[in-house]
């Protein structure tokens with residue numbers, strides 16, 4: 001059986017999670033009649049100190065519903081250059097919501113509030129685009145699982161308030177940020193107007209994200225979710241998997257972080273230009289192959305031939321993500337395969 005480290009989305013529901021799914025009370029969620037969905041939305045909203053939540057089938061949709069509530073057509077969202085909203089949602093903000101984006105680059109995606117605030121241009125009058133919101137990704141996926149410092153988030157909030165801007169958190173992996181930093185979900189929640197969290201990445205549910213905000217925004221977002229065709233029926237089945245994931249799979253993320261660090265340390269020992277292990281704080285290991293005579297696609301192929309699946313996300317950038325279906329024995333095996341593939 002191959003070891004699959006392409007993403008933390010490749011996990012399969014455990015027997016216990018399937019059991020919870022099988023016995024979930026359900027109803028028609030388009031009528032807001034599904035008790036398991038309703039309790040999940042309330043639960044996640046309370047965790048982050050928000051008034052309401054809305055279940056969404058994907059993190060992308062949760063992000064898109066949220067930013068649509070903050071930014072009007074023709075207005076601007078600012079986000080980091082390699083953020084998921086900018087790079088991996090296929091222009092959805094522009095296509096669906098008429099939102100323009102401007103970006104600021106950060107090394108490893110690590111937020112510096114002043115960089116975002118510097119390019120913000122609210123109330124730009126009739127000739128220039130007005131900024132209305134800033135998005136933060138925590139942890140930062142393509143940055144290598146980077147945890148955003150709470151001091152920078154707080155500084156961003158202060159600056160955003162001075163400029164009259166809203167803040168969105170793409171918290172697909174906020175669980176990893178919490179476990180790595182010890183910062184509470186309530187603390188993260190208080191700085192943002194809208195939040196998206198994902199239950200199907202590190203936490204291992206098969207499907208599901210939740211968008212969080214005020215009752216008013218969530219009520220409006222519910223209409224847009226239906227308009228986009230994502231009004232679903234007996235999805236308590238999915239929400240039950242998400243409840244199970246919240247009950248059982250948050251604290252264990254520390255194991256994923258430990259294994260990612262082990263991989264990073266082993267790879268840095270081969271060639272320190274590939275990765276600085278000190279920046280691996282969560283479950284993502286990003287490899288910079290710039291100094292090696294091998295492309296990311298070639299490395300991924302060599303690994304695949306040896307039974308390890310990794311992602312080639314750029315010509316010279318490969319990514320490995322640890323997750324709950326990856327154990328210590330597989331970690332040792334993955335390290336051996338990587339060592340051989342890198343020096344071959």
Ligand SMILES: Cc1ncc(COP(=O)(O)O)c(C=O)c1O
Nearest residue numbers: 058059060061084137141170172
């Ligand atoms: C940071 C981040 N946000 C949002 C998403 C989107 O999630 P989905 O694939 O469920 O649309 C991802 C997916 O990997 C992600 O890494």
